[in-house]
Amino acid sequence: MKPVVEVLQRHATPSPFSRGEETVMDPTYRHGTEFKADELTFSLQEDMKFKYEKFVRHVQDELQTSMFIGKIVSLKLYKLAVYGEGGHFDWHRDSTHSDAHHGMVLIALNTKWEGGELMLRHQGIETIVNIHPKKSGDEIRPVVVAFSTDTEHKVMPVTKGTRLVLQYDVKVVEQSPAADGMHSPSYIPLKRAVHRHQHIAVSHINIYPNLDQKLVQAVVDKIRELHKKGTFVVAFPLTHLYRKASIKKEYLxxxxxxxxxxxxxxFNVALHPVLIRAIEDRNVWGY
Incomplete structure (x- = not known):
């Protein structure tokens, strides 16, 4: 279905963003409008409503198979972002909305636009993602982009048309997999991991970065070497950023x-919060 862009443009409100502890408006840094989830309703007939709910469940299953192995996640619509010609958003990390909020999903709607590329950056490595829906025969299939909340991202300027993107929060649900009706009591994280490897190998799923077991073993060997030399406490930072309350094994x-x-x-492993003060351009973040 094709959304009526003109109507959305008339009613959308300018998008603010966080700068330190402030919420500010700065069109040189972010130029776009939005609708929060509570401002939206989906007027769908029963068959389409069923398809949409099935689609959301399918995305959740994919996330549990590819990003959150051994965990149950829920997908909740947060907002609809609207970027017309000239719309853009410089490098940023989105604010987390709860301790269980660990990822986000972006899905572009079926409109025509040029420019507006999505760029992702983590640990200094950048990649560009094409989020335009893809045509398959007579069907239009959405591209689902999922990444952790601590991943920096950027929307390049839209040069033509209007870019509409649904943004969802990915939350880790605190319950055992067996208690969830979608999974059987025989659910085992290791089986999930094996399924993930097989599934990604035959599906159109791009995972970045991929985990190298040799590197994991190298870390184990290095710690043993340090222990032999008399260093009994070894500490190193985690790859991702977490809220203080989320520094738990179940949220890793x-x-x-x-x-x-x-x-x-x-080894005897423990997790501890560390305060890092990072200054990038005009933004000041404390973690």
Whole structure:
């Protein structure tokens, strides 16, 4: 379905952003409008409503298979971002909305636009993602982009048309997999990991970065070497950023979780918060 862009443009409100502890408006840094989730309703017939709900469940399953192995996640619509010609958003990290908020999903709607590329950056490595819906025969298929909340991202200037993107919060649900009706009691994280490897190998899913088991073993070997030399306390930063209340094993993501699981089989492992003050351009972030 094609959204009526003109109507959305008339009613959308300018998008602010956080700068330190302030919420500010600065069109040189972010130029766009938006609708929060409570300002939106979906007028869908029963068959389309069922398809939409099925689609959301499918995305949740993919996230549990590719990003949050061994966890149950929920997807909640946060807002609709509207970027017309000249719209853009410089490098930023989105604010987290709860301790369980660990990821976000972006889905572009079926409109025509040029420019407005989505750029992602983590640990200094950048990548560009094409989020235009893809045509498959007579069907239009959305591109689902998912990443952790601590990933920096940027929207390049839109040069033509209007870019409409649904933004969802990905939350880790605090319950055992067996208690969820979507999974059987035989649910085992290791089986999920094996399924993930097989699924990604045959599906159109791009995962970045991928985990190298040799690097994990190298970390284990290095710690053992330090222990032999008399260094008994070894500390290093996690790959991702977390809220203080979220520095728990059940909330670890990606390589952080893999390292924790690998190290706990050999050492006494503990997690501790560390305050890092980072200054980038006009933004000041404290973690």
């Amino acid at each position: 993501k990606g390589t952080d979780l893999a390292l924790f699981d690998a190290l706990k089989n050999h």
